Amino acid sequence: MSSENFRVFFGRFKVIGFQLFLLAFFLEVFSFIVLKSKFLPDVYEASGVNSPKHLLNQGADWRSEEMPWGAWHKIDYVDRHSKTCFDVEYVSNNIGARDNVDYPGDFGKSSIVLLGDSFAEGWGLDHQDTLSSYLQGISRRKVFNLGSAHTFGPLQYYLVYKNFAPLLPHSTLVIGFLPSNDFTDNDPQFISQFGSHRYRPYANPRSDGEGYDIIYPSDSIKRSSITRNGFTRFISDTTIRSNAIKLYRNIKILRQNPVTPASSRVPSYFSGTEDQQRAAVNYLDNIIKFAKDKIGVKNIILLSIPVISDFNYSLTPHNIKYKEPLWRTHYKIMSQKLNHFHYVDGLGLVDKLKADGIEPGSMFLQCDGHWSPLGSRLTAGLIADYLK
Secondary structure, three states: OOHHHHHHHHHHHHHHHHHHHHHHHHHHHHHHHHHHHOOOOOHHHHOOOOOHHHHHOEOOOOEEEEEOOEEEEOOOOEEEEEEOOEEEEEEEOOOOOEOOOOOOOOOOOOOEEEEOOHHHHOOOOOHHHOHHHHHHHHHOOOEEEOOOOOOOOHHHHHHHHHHHHHHOOOOEEEEEEOHHHHOOOOOHHHHHHHOOOEOOOEEEEOOOOOOEEEEOOOOOEOEOOOOOOHHHHHHHHHHHHOHHHHHHHHHHHHHHOOOOOHHHOOOHHHOOOHHHHHHHHHHHHHHHHHHHHHHOOOEEEEEEOOOHHHHHHHHOOOOOOOOOOHHHHHHHHHHHHOOOEEEEEHHHHHHHHHHHOOOHHHHEOOOOOOEOHHHHHHHHHHHHHHOO
């Protein structure tokens, strides 16, 4: 290339470079204005993620998705999870459960098994503030924590319990049921929303209406780790410094999960369709039957976990009257008929909140919808009387 041609090329390169700089600068300023104007909800900011530290420590490194129930934890792993309202450490043991001791151990046959999703796992909480730790302190018996986050529903509770229950001597089973998302977690209609590559089970109703088949997405991939590694992850995590990238990510999330006005949100207890409720009840009943008939568990507790919308509905005057959901009717009746089964409604805390002047919001992490240490402790106290 001649010197003249080089000068022409370099001149064009500088012009293009300057134009790209101006475009990037414009996009940054525009994105900053959109985010600060609240024209679009800032999903990251609202969920307590506003710095690279929060993206680098998402509490996802210890998660895997290769077991028959999908989401689980890597064995003997330590991970960190940070947001604006918490910064905690997660530890898994020899079977991948969240605990700082190995299972089964020599804890005696009167131990307790805890099943559930992120609330049971202890999302956003230090180990001593988890439901399992509080229950252990109240009962003075070992609590085996089989809870897991990452869209974990009743079908998965059933599969994980069938796998581990025979290995863990216990006389009491506590199941944490979260209506807020347990109706959708295993609904095959949500495969595309959760991601068809995710290896996780769904409850597919049979054509004859008799029961459910367990299916997995045809293009799902078992993964020993759900996070990206190396340079790609570093670039992805640190680009939150860019307003343009942040705006793009917010738009992408909002397209997949539209935000509805708070006034129009149905309390989670009434959110499930009849089909979704029947599917959830099917697998919860399977757990109860398996625990009683196959494991010999003498005391089974089903705890329904309310979110803030449920407390607000119960504590404030309203004109909307929802029909009693079939799942709650079912377990209230079952609780009356069976000596070994107890349904505990988390909304039983309403009277205590009123009496003690406690705001329902203080039961949940301010930047997150999961229990705060107070919420976890009060819920454990609600269950205490049923820990025979």
